[in-house]
Amino acid sequence: MALRLAKHWCLSAIRSPLQVISFPALQLHVSGTAMRADQKDFENAVTRVKLLKKDPGNEMKLKLYALYKQATEGPCNVPKPGVFNLINKAKWDAWNALGSLPKETARQNYVDLVSSLSSSSASSSQVKPGADKEQQGSENLVVTSENGITKIMLNRPTKKNAITTQMYQEIILALKAASKDDSTITVLTGNGDYYCSGNDLSNFTDVLSGEIEEKVKSIAILLRDFVDCFIDFPKPLIAVVNGPAVGISVTLLGLFDAVYASDRATFHTPFSHLGQSPEGCSSYIFPKMMGPAKAKEMLIFGKKLTAGEACARGLVTEVFPDSTFQTEVWTRLKAYSKLPPNAMRVSKQIIRNMEKEKLHAVNAEEVSVLQERWLSDECINAVMNFLSKRAKL
Numbered sequence: 001m002a003l004r005l006a007k008h009w010c011l012s013a014i015r016s017p018l019q020v021i022s023f024p025a026l027q028l029h030v031s032g033t034a035m036r037a038d039q040k041d042f043e044n045a046v047t048r049v050k051l052l053k054k055d056p057g058n059e060m061k062l063k064l065y066a067l068y069k070q071a072t073e074g075p076c077n078v079p080k081p082g083v084f085n086l087i088n089k090a091k092w093d094a095w096n097a098l099g100s101l102p103k104e105t106a107r108q109n110y111v112d113l114v115s116s117l118s119s120s121s122a123s124s125s126q127v128k129p130g131a132d133k134e135q136q137g138s139e140n141l142v143v144t145s146e147n148g149i150t151k152i153m154l155n156r157p158t159k160k161n162a163i164t165t166q167m168y169q170e171i172i173l174a175l176k177a178a179s180k181d182d183s184t185i186t187v188l189t190g191n192g193d194y195y196c197s198g199n200d201l202s203n204f205t206d207v208l209s210g211e212i213e214e215k216v217k218s219i220a221i222l223l224r225d226f227v228d229c230f231i232d233f234p235k236p237l238i239a240v241v242n243g244p245a246v247g248i249s250v251t252l253l254g255l256f257d258a259v260y261a262s263d264r265a266t267f268h269t270p271f272s273h274l275g276q277s278p279e280g281c282s283s284y285i286f287p288k289m290m291g292p293a294k295a296k297e298m299l300i301f302g303k304k305l306t307a308g309e310a311c312a313r314g315l316v317t318e319v320f321p322d323s324t325f326q327t328e329v330w331t332r333l334k335a336y337s338k339l340p341p342n343a344m345r346v347s348k349q350i351i352r353n354m355e356k357e358k359l360h361a362v363n364a365e366e367v368s369v370l371q372e373r374w375l376s377d378e379c380i381n382a383v384m385n386f387l388s389k390r391a392k393l
């Protein structure tokens, strides 16, 4: 695969974007530009990073990388990597975010950060129960954890919470962190009037120029990893569908353990309209869940369902009036979060394990079909029509 990853980054990183980031201090030499007074502390810290027993996690490694670069080279002065050069872009973003932070401050911050890592064996991304603490995320994805519930909220209300390629990666990271944190249940929801309008169709614009086939391949890997995370998620995963849901945000619901919907929500999978085909394992789960006839109505003909219809078809667990939706659902979720976590995990495992292998195979097959669809005239025309404001669902 001809992805432009710097040679010290493992190629397989693209399958799990930030998971295999290697320690910056393991790869870089301390340059002579660091100030003499702190040079020794700084060099010691660089050595201590190599000796850490526990992997500090990708977020922390990015912070260390950024501070190291800032301390040794000053503000970010290299061109921004392309959007598909995922790892180098994440590194660039982290370094660039430090702006004009002075080298000495960066060096001190690096030393402090390494001290805190060395003195505490606890992972920085762990969330203490009961703490209302933002874990990670960005402007477009807000992740919080409170009273045993980790909430992952899509936060692009002006774009109806359409999912950008960066958000796919962030959701993967958020799910991986949530699977290991101290919370009992995990919730996905949307901010604003929509739950989610599906894939951000602008994701296509970057792809449809340059080395198209390579880019499509890397996006396909990203999509497969994304759906795999939902298949493998070990704790109860609940969707709080606060408004209309489109595309991948609907298909994924079949992989959730409960789906609560406002009566304002609708469920729409307009794949044929977009020259695309189903994903999220829906080609397998939907027919099993609602019967082939009803599944085909959605997945082939793009019939939009009301919340009541989706509930009758088994896609939604329960529908609530919009006026009391948040209160009723969160009261319910707080009660669920107090159930014995191990029992819930084991029960979920028993149910999921029967199908896991099959689901991974279905995911791989769906993505492989989509890869061809994305290059089809039908798909390209549909996306261009939307982007040039000639069409809407």
Ligand SMILES: CCCCCCCCCC/C=C\CC(=O)SCCNC(=O)CCNC(=O)[C@H](O)C(C)(C)COP(=O)(O)OP(=O)(O)OC[C@H]1O[C@@H](n2cnc3c(N)ncnc32)[C@H](O)[C@@H]1OP(=O)(O)O
Pocket (backbone or CB within 6 Å): 158, 159, 160, 162, 163, 197, 198, 199, 200, 201, 202, 203, 204, 207, 216, 219, 223, 246, 247, 248, 249, 270, 271, 274, 276, 279, 374, 375, 386, 391, 392, 393
């Ligand atoms: C080759 C590789 C390609 C890369 C692919 C990456 C991975 C793909 C994985 C495949 C997965 C999923 C498939 C799907 O999800 S298919 C569904 C895709 N979604 C849509 O087609 C929805 C498109 N949006 C609409 O039809 C309408 O916006 C709406 C949702 C019906 C809402 O209509 P509205 O009148 O109430 O609001 P509107 O003014 O249109 O929207 C407000 C602004 O938000 C922008 N926007 C909304 N949805 C999307 C979207 N999905 N993608 C991009 N932009 C979106 C809309 O353009 C408005 O923006 P602006 O204010 O005009 O700037």
